[in-house]
Amino acid sequence: MLATEVPATEVPTAEVPATAAQAVAVIPVPKKPTPRKKRTLRVARPAPPADAPRVLAIDGLVKRFGPNTAVDGISLDVRAGSFFGLVGPNGAGKTTTLSMVTGLLRPDAGTVRIHNIDAWDNPRAAKRATGVLPDRLRLFDRLTGAQLLYYSGVLRGLDNRTVRERSADLIAAFGLEDAVDRLVADYSAGMTKKIALACAMIHSPRLLVLDEPFESVDPVSAANLTDILERYVAGGGTVVLSSHGMDLIERVCDSAAIIVAGRVLAAGTLDEVRGGQTLEDRFVELAGGRKAAEGMEWLHSFSD
Numbered sequence: 001m002l003a004t005e006v007p008a009t010e011v012p013t014a015e016v017p018a019t020a021a022q023a024v025a026v027i028p029v030p031k032k033p034t035p036r037k038k039r040t041l042r043v044a045r046p047a048p049p050a051d052a053p054r055v056l057a058i059d060g061l062v063k064r065f066g067p068n069t070a071v072d073g074i075s076l077d078v079r080a081g082s083f084f085g086l087v088g089p090n091g092a093g094k095t096t097t098l099s100m101v102t103g104l105l106r107p108d109a110g111t112v113r114i115h116n117i118d119a120w121d122n123p124r125a126a127k128r129a130t131g132v133l134p135d136r137l138r139l140f141d142r143l144t145g146a147q148l149l150y151y152s153g154v155l156r157g158l159d160n161r162t163v164r165e166r167s168a169d170l171i172a173a174f175g176l177e178d179a180v181d182r183l184v185a186d187y188s189a190g191m192t193k194k195i196a197l198a199c200a201m202i203h204s205p206r207l208l209v210l211d212e213p214f215e216s217v218d219p220v221s222a223a224n225l226t227d228i229l230e231r232y233v234a235g236g237g238t239v240v241l242s243s244h245g246m247d248l249i250e251r252v253c254d255s256a257a258i259i260v261a262g263r264v265l266a267a268g269t270l271d272e273v274r275g276g277q278t279l280e281d282r283f284v285e286l287a288g289g290r291k292a293a294e295g296m297e298w299l300h301s302f303s304d
């Protein structure tokens with residue numbers, strides 16, 4: 001094989017040049033995109049039966065921001081015991097949809113029912129059944145992690161003893177033992193996600209709505225978090241999460257929806273949505289395909 005044909009990842013160590021300038025000269029630029037490896041399509045768990053009760057029923061949701069229609073008639077059903085993944089390109093309307101589901105943003109049209117309760121007519125009852133991890137975390141970050149958990153528990157009407165017991169369990173499950181006595185303002189992004197998720201779970205809601213729960217979370221913590229959520233679902237809970245991590249969605253979710261430009265382009269069990277492809281390929285296909293990286297020759301002109 002000629003040196004120019006060696007994929008970058010296979011350049012033998014002995015041939016790696018000493019300087020960055022030399023490295024630029026020999027690292028081969030593949031002429032054609034390498035064909036993507038076929039992956040075995042697995043399903044994390046079977047989706048709940050089609051006649052399982054609907055924990056979340058979204059019907060004809062619309063949200064406009066001035067001339068921009070962010071959510072354009074989204075309808076979705078999420079069944080009890082489902083681990084449901086919402087995917088879509090940047091600006092597709094995922095956060096706007098989840099904000100309307102969780103009572104953070106009033107819809108222009110459409111309805112949201114949580115356990116058959118209209119979330120906008122009866123927000124108190126709907127919120128009692130829901131735990132939320134919003135996109136832009138606005139936490140009372142001048143509290144310590146332990147204080148924030150305590151506050152979340154009592155706000156949800158739990159008694160002192162229950163809050164303390166559940167806080168201890170959550171702190172151990174999320175590996176926050178060393179951080180609970182520090183101010184949340186001083187937490188890293190991943191730690192903040194974890195404490196916010198613990199707060200969302202403390203009142204043992206039937207439905208968890210999580211916007212990008214794995215963003216900024218390290219792989220070990222992500223695996224722990226996945227375990228916690230899987231146990232929650234196995235115990236009868238329902239999770240709806242948004243994520244850009246297609247592998248993660250395929251690994252943990254049984255059902256999914258692909259949202260593009262404020263509309264649902266595919267929804268159902270993971271297999272129905274993927275249609276025999278990987279979720280990523282199906283997503284890219286529906287979201288408009290890969291963009292050719294041409295017309296950016298200036299990027300190789302290097303200012304130095």
Ligand SMILES: Nc1ncnc2c1ncn2[C@@H]1O[C@H](COP(=O)(O)OP(=O)(O)OP(=O)(O)O)[C@@H](O)[C@H]1O
Pocket residue numbers: 065068070088089090091092093094095096097
């Ligand atoms: N408060 C707002 N005011 C004006 N426009 C908004 C507002 N919130 C969202 N939008 C617009 O609505 C559209 C959908 O945004 P949204 O945040 O729901 O997308 P998303 O799918 O969550 O994107 P990402 O994956 O990048 O987080 C975008 O065009 C966004 O600019």
